[in-house]
Amino acid sequence: LRRTARGTCTTPPSWCAEISPQMNGQTFLAMRPVARFANAHRRLLSTASSWDYDVVVVGGGVVGAALACELATRPHLTRAKIGLIETRPPPPLAAALDPSRKPDPRVYAMTPASVAFLDSLGVWAPLVEAGRIKPYDAMQIWEWGGNGFVHFDAHNHAKPEQSCLGTIVEHTALQSALFEKATALEAEGRLTRLMCPAQVKAMAFDDAGSPAQPAGPATLDLEIGGGGGASLGGARMHGDGAAVGAGAGADGGDGSVVEVERGEVTARLVVAADGAQSPTRKAAGLHTWGWGYGQRAVVATVQVSEEGNTPTAWQRFLPKGPLALLPLFDGTSSIVWSTDPRTADKLCKMDEEEFIAELNKVLCDQGPATPKPSGPSLPPLPPLPAALPKSLHPSSLLGPLFGPVVSAAASGLAAASPVKSLVEKVIPAATEAAELTGDRPFTLPPRVVGMASRRFAIDLNFASAATYTGPRVALVGDAAHTIHPMAGQGLNLGIGDVMSLAAVLDEGAKSGLDLGDPGLLSRYDKERRPVNLRMQGGLDILHHLFGSTPTPMLWARNTGMAALNAVPPLKSVVTKYAMGL
Numbered sequence: 001l002r003r004t005a006r007g008t009c010t011t012p013p014s015w016c017a018e019i020s021p022q023m024n025g026q027t028f029l030a031m032r033p034v035a036r037f038a039n040a041h042r043r044l045l046s047t048a049s050s051w052d053y054d055v056v057v058v059g060g061g062v063v064g065a066a067l068a069c070e071l072a073t074r075p076h077l078t079r080a081k082i083g084l085i086e087t088r089p090p091p092p093l094a095a096a097l098d099p100s101r102k103p104d105p106r107v108y109a110m111t112p113a114s115v116a117f118l119d120s121l122g123v124w125a126p127l128v129e130a131g132r133i134k135p136y137d138a139m140q141i142w143e144w145g146g147n148g149f150v151h152f153d154a155h156n157h158a159k160p161e162q163s164c165l166g167t168i169v170e171h172t173a174l175q176s177a178l179f180e181k182a183t184a185l186e187a188e189g190r191l192t193r194l195m196c197p198a199q200v201k202a203m204a205f206d207d208a209g210s211p212a213q214p215a216g217p218a219t220l221d222l223e224i225g226g227g228g229g230a231s232l233g234g235a236r237m238h239g240d241g242a243a244v245g246a247g248a249g250a251d252g253g254d255g256s257v258v259e260v261e262r263g264e265v266t267a268r269l270v271v272a273a274d275g276a277q278s279p280t281r282k283a284a285g286l287h288t289w290g291w292g293y294g295q296r297a298v299v300a301t302v303q304v305s306e307e308g309n310t311p312t313a314w315q316r317f318l319p320k321g322p323l324a325l326l327p328l329f330d331g332t333s334s335i336v337w338s339t340d341p342r343t344a345d346k347l348c349k350m351d352e353e354e355f356i357a358e359l360n361k362v363l364c365d366q367g368p369a370t371p372k373p374s375g376p377s378l379p380p381l382p383p384l385p386a387a388l389p390k391s392l393h394p395s396s397l398l399g400p401l402f403g404p405v406v407s408a409a410a411s412g413l414a415a416a417s418p419v420k421s422l423v424e425k426v427i428p429a430a431t432e433a434a435e436l437t438g439d440r441p442f443t444l445p446p447r448v449v450g451m452a453s454r455r456f457a458i459d460l461n462f463a464s465a466a467t468y469t470g471p472r473v474a475l476v477g478d479a480a481h482t483i484h485p486m487a488g489q490g491l492n493l494g495i496g497d498v499m500s501l502a503a504v505l506d507e508g509a510k511s512g513l514d515l516g517d518p519g520l521l522s523r524y525d526k527e528r529r530p531v532n533l534r535m536q537g538g539l540d541i542l543h544h545l546f547g548s549t550p551t552p553m554l555w556a557r558n559t560g561m562a563a564l565n566a567v568p569p570l571k572s573v574v575t576k577y578a579m580g581l
Contacts, residue, residue: 051217053083053192053267054515055505058220058280060086060196062108062171063477063494064273065178069121070502072182072191076509083267084182085222086196096176097130103301104170105453107334109313109326109488111166114495123177132173134327135164136311140443143317143557144362149442166313166488168326168334198224201262203270203283205472213518217266218472225260268516270473271501276463278479284470290463290482293543295321296344297485298337298457301328302359303450309333314445315486317557318362322486325363325445332452335359336485344457352451359448460484462540468529469521474501481532484539493532500528 054077057068068084071077090096110118118124127133142149154165185191202221272280281288304325314325321338328334337347337359347355463482468475477494501524508520 050266051268052081052265054080055269055271056083056085056218056220056265056267057271057273058085058200059272059274059278059477059479060084060089060175060179060182060194061273061275061477062175062178062491063498064271065175065182066118066121066495067271067273067476067498067502068191068194069123069178069181069185070498071505072185073121074502074506074509076506078190080509080515081192082190083193083195083265084191085198085200085220086194087199089196090172090175090179093126093173093176093180096170096173097126097132099130103328103330103332103334103452104172105299105301105334105456106171107168107301107326107328108171108174108491109166110169110495111492112164114492115167117495117499118174121178121181123174123181126177126180127169127173130173131329132170134168134311134329136166136168136313136327137164138310138312139165139315140312140445141315141317142442144319146557148557151442164311168313168328195222195224198222200280203280205270205284205470217268217516218270219264219266220270221262221264223260223262268472268514269505269521272473272475272479273477274479276461276478276482278475280473281465281475281479284473286470286473286475287466288463289466290461293338293460293462293484294340295338295460296341296457297460298339298344298347298455299335300451300455301332301334301453302356302448303331303452304333304446305449306331306446308444308446310446312445314363316363323362324486324488326488333446333448338460338484338486341459348455348457355455356448356451364444364447462536464529464533464536468497468525469518471518472516474521474524476501480528481536483532483536484543486542487539489535489539493535496531497528500524 055071057064057071060068064086065084068082071080071082095101115124137154139152140149141152152165154163179194179196182191182194186194199222200220201223204219206216206218270280270284272278272284274280309327309331311327313327316323318339320340320343323338324334324336326334326336337344339347347358350358461482462484465475465480468480476497478490480497481493483490483493504520504524504527505515508515508517513520
């Protein structure tokens with residue numbers, strides 16, 4: 001790193017941010033406008049050959065680390081200078097895969113497409129060998145208010161070569177495997193530098209030139225080292241704890257001296273992989289839109305009984321949100337329970353016995369709210385208001401279609417209406433048809449018998465960047481989009497971003513283009529944003545559909561699930577889309 005002096009800038013202002021050193025597990029925490037660096041203007045007018053990096057990835061979580069590794073292995077980027085910045089390193093891979101380590105409460109449901117990508121990087125095999133993953137070959141979805149359910153089975157609805165619908169993997173193990181890969185690539189000279197622990201103190205994006213062709217690079221003011229531990233890509237430590245190399249010393253907390261480097265680097269392209277609150281995105285002036293769901297997800301790892309503990313992912317829709325039970329290893333499962341904030345806080349504060357009892361009550365205990373495979377038990381349809389829309393009256397144009405249903409409901413005769421009779425026939429008939437095709441009947445999930453981790457809750461939001469790219473910046477993962485967790489697609493969308501952006505940059509390098517060229521980056525935006533928005537929008541619709549409690553909606557949902565369960569070709573289409581195939 002070249003050391004720089006700071007001072008007052010007399011050149012026109014640019015996007016520039018000062019970033020707080022209190023990181024709190026994030027790459028950044030807070031930003032405030034500051035003056036530009038004294039020598040920044042000279043940097044921005046320097047020749048491209050003098051720039052430090054072609055690509056700097058800010059954020060070394062799963063998505064950021066995967067992108068850095070993929071770029072370093074792309075055929076036309078072998079000469080590119082790639083840097084990865086992360087605030088704190090994960091544990092060494094050996095420690096993350098230690099059989100005695102408790103399961104990580106934070107897990108991901110990976111699609112076969114995402115698994116294939118990670119396997120191509122060489123990071124998946126160690127997780128398989130250590131037994132820290134859990135493939136599942138079936139998924140059952142049902143809800144609290146009726147008998148309809150859907151059962152997806154990899155053997156019946158996927159390609160012959162696909163033996164599972166997805167795989168559950170721990171966050172810590174996956175990130176550690178990616179960091180070990182990045183460290184190996186750095187040692188081989190394919191990844192220019194892994195900077196960890198490191199903090200971005202300030203960032204500037206050139207405002208000279210034009211949006212279509214920025215004149216200079218992005219500029220980052222970095223502090224590498226310190227942070228309570230030795231840097232994986234910065235300071236090198238002797239066995240006696242003495243720091244090697246130039247730079248200011250810092251107390252490592254245990255009496256050792258940890259080297260701290262401070263300086264400024266330039267890059268053709270900065271990739272923001274620094275999470276939903278991405279300060280890189282904010283520093284670049286890229287805006288987002290979206291809304292909160294008014295829900296929090298309670299996350300934990302639990303012990304389950306041997307009985308019923310099959311490689312199946314379970315999800316039940318409750319009145320306040322879905323509850324997922326995902327299989328793990330060694331008799332454990334992960335839960336993601338989405339509900340309103342008040343209930344989430346209550347669940348987190350319960351003692352273990354009370355929490356386990358509440359889990360089993362909504363997942364496994366037979367009762368009025370639990371569908372029973374033996375027969376239907378739909379509630380009566382309540383009377384509708386007398387003031388109905390004109391289009392729904394028997395005398396209207398739509399009367400022949402909707403008149404009988406509405407009239408029966410309005411007169412309070414729903415219990416004897418032909419609709420109720422029809423629905424009660426559809427569900428068992430559909431269930432029988434599904435079983436004839438080889439699908440499994442409805443089964444209850446395993447009972448929860450103990451806790452294997454602490455509980456914590458996270459707020460749920462829908463968010464999308466208005467654009468995924470800007471002058472010398474691109475967004476990936478949660479920095480670009482956040483999604484409801486009900487389908488476990490968040491990280492899979494991020495992996496899709498990685499594959500798309502890496503392919504675009506590789507093609508750009510093959511054509512001799514500047515990797516920060518807005519025209520090149522727009523290809524990534526046009527490819528990924530519509531795909532992600534379709535998935536986000538679909539899950540948003542499901543959230544509102546299953547969050548509605550009126551009885552007609554219960555009927556519609558249960559009948560729809562039963563009908564879907566009885567049509568294998570349609571289930572195959574849904575299954576393959578969810579698997580990323």
